[in-house]
Amino acid sequence: MLTRNSADVIVVGAGVIGAACAYYAARSGLRVTVLDRGPVAGGTTGAGEGNLLVSDKEPGPELELALLSTALWRELAEELPPEIEYEPKGGLVVASDEAGMAALRDFAAGQRTAGVTADEVTGDRLHDLEPHLTSGLAGGFHYPQDAQVMPALAAAHLLRAGGDRIRLRLGEEVTGLLTGAAGEIRGVRTATGELHAPYVVNAAGSWSGDLARLAGVELPVRPRRGFVLVTEPLPRVVRHKVYAADYVADVANGSAALQSSAVVEGTAAGPVLIGASRERVGYDRTLSVEVLRRLAAQATALFPVLAGVRAMRTYVGFRPYLPDHLPAVGPDPRVPGLLHACGHEGAGIGLAPATGLAVARSLTDGEPPLDLTPFRPERFPSAAT
């Protein structure tokens, strides 16, 4: 049996988070093996949207992670091929009445102190930014830092950009973690054998709780379902990421009840994406007609021209979330050698580069790019289930 380490680090999960961890680790000179039981981007990364948002985040650790990521995505857009469809198009959050506008104004004021650019747009100027927006809205805020990528292509090109330092092993499921005498990580077990490395990064998305359990630790990651509606290809009718103010409340709200407010965005390829709903229903894939109705109703309320446009398909994904809606990023003190990079809920595409950079710094004993304390994986009481 091979005992020599075949890699410096094993990343479990070839979604956008695992890809970003692998990319930054490889750039730091490490040899990385990425394992996934399926293809690249076959999990939630291939079932969501690619909004890179700061506009929806209140001041706090997640916004810090998002702001760092925003800067890193801008760098990545230079390094990765144009196929990742990076578009710094900006976001536009609208309110239908004065009360909504007042709430947005408060929210934006707080964000500005944290470094977010948010420009108020009066109702009569909204059409300069979005000509097809419904009339009669009270106004909104323009967030020039909001951007967009195509998530699956971004993940694939992050992995490819790692070059020879990244070895991809697809179609291999991790079924166990190997530990040494002191409980320290020695590698992983798969159906075809053992792979050795002193570090394992848990980037298994919604299934990260299962992987943590293989290491004997509790990490209460759960799936939160979301549907996205995709229209037929259109010429550019929607220029920004446009959404109604109640979205902000949804993100922060941990309730299990259905909440949705449509983010409407055009894509480079033509179709308009309308998403996404948020529900906690386990891994149930069944079509929810009520969710689709709401998404369609909200999108057509914002953009009346969309009423006659056809939805071509809808897809469902499962966001990995933790009870406090913050991801787990960094080393797990309970299992030496185990790091986590998971639980990014509805913002994993946006938060991927900062997460990857933070993980790479931990692996190389470098200075963390931001304070990781709020993301400590061991922060949940162990009886959390």
Place this chain on the structure above:
Amino acid sequence: MPLSASEPYDLAVIGAGSAGLAGAVAAAELGLSVALLDTAVHTGGQFYRTPAPVMGAVRPEALHHDWSPYADLRRRLARSDVRHLPGHHVWSVTKDVDGEGTGEGAGEGAGPADGPWAVHAVTGADGGGERPVRLRARTVLLATGAYERQLPFPGWTLPGVVGAGGAQAMLKSGLVLPGRRVVVAGSGPLLLAVASSLAAAGARVPAVVEASGYLRYARHPRALVANPHKAAEALVHGAALLWHRVRVRLRSAVTEVHGTDRVEAVTVTRVDRDWRPVRGTGRRIECDALAVGHGLVPQIELATALGCTTRPLPDGTTALALDGLQETSVHGLWAAGETGGVGGAQLARAEGELAGIAAAARVLDRPAHGGRVRELQRRRDRMRAFAGAMAAAHAPGPGWSGWLTDDTDVCRCEEVTAGQVREAIEDLGARDARTVKLLTRAGMGWCQGRMCGPAVACLAARGRAAEPLVERRPFAVPVPLSALAALDDPAMPRPDDQGETPSEPGAAPGGDG
């Protein structure tokens, strides 16, 4: 039976082809209230095509063999209380969670409750007429048939290249010929039928090019002997082809189409048993059209969206897994005809009737047995066995992708080439049709992968057996956003209730927060 505005139909049948028609009529004759929905204006499905009146065809039966069973079903339909809803494009079937409509209250992990079904449709010529319709039903029979499988090859997007089944359909319903010299190519029993129809309608058919060797049927002599009508059908076509002096080239394939603005000629190449082109055997055949098809793919997305179990067929397609009485793995949902595997109109009729009887038994709370059921089951089993043998004989060999050059379009909607698909698989980590789609957009266009899906799945398998393609295509047809937005409008009342205001609240908005 109690009748009120919110009372569901006993049975909703989706698809009015051979299977759906037989099922609707059988169930109605046993006393069920039945709605029969179809996209098309006429019943009959893919096989029985009613020509548009302007075409002046007075005797459509002349273009169809086996017309009389259809005529009989049509008569029985006219006599029955079945509510025929033509021009209804069903885009989804969901569990109708009574009175609440959202289905969200179920809580973590809970599956949808057993209860009436909601059938969602839009009306209009091509789904663009845009009236949303929702009706409720206790049981559902899915009889949505199949569509033709296309495998790409250089030049297949040139005008003049048409689907073989499509050519046949055009001929039957509109009496239009795709060209004057038409090469028929691909694989499957349909090719002979298409060639003889084209020849009978006056086209020259310089060749029928079949990639497999019919000899493989010989491996299943029992199935052939047990299906004399199939042998007879083959004889009819064979005789017709002989009469029109059509040459059938076995183990050959059209590997390239020539022409600038439209088809001018094709290259026909011999292939080995894996469908690998044999070098140096290509020969040019002049023609102005090519009718090509590689068998049929069951159209099952309405069922897979509900989580119905599927089964892989020997030809690489996927059908619904059904029990002895045609029920899917989802209680209360039956399927018949091509949705359970491609097997022809006669099999579809037998299965439809069986499903209709079974649904009636469920609704009326009686066991489904008796002589008729046993006889239908016997017939079905015999014809299914034959269908299986045919599917195996015409399974695309792994070598077909040898026809593709890197610049051959695989997905014609999004113009994705074979080279791009290969790059996604070899360099970007795609391993199945879904991730190829994500990384190349192949299958994201108008047809939603119906055209390129099978080809992409084969390419992604890289010579391994392609993973059965289970489509997740929650909309069976595109749906206008306005129709989706109007989904909380009340369900369509049954005809006997028209004029009343339905008491059922439809999909009430669920509580936020």
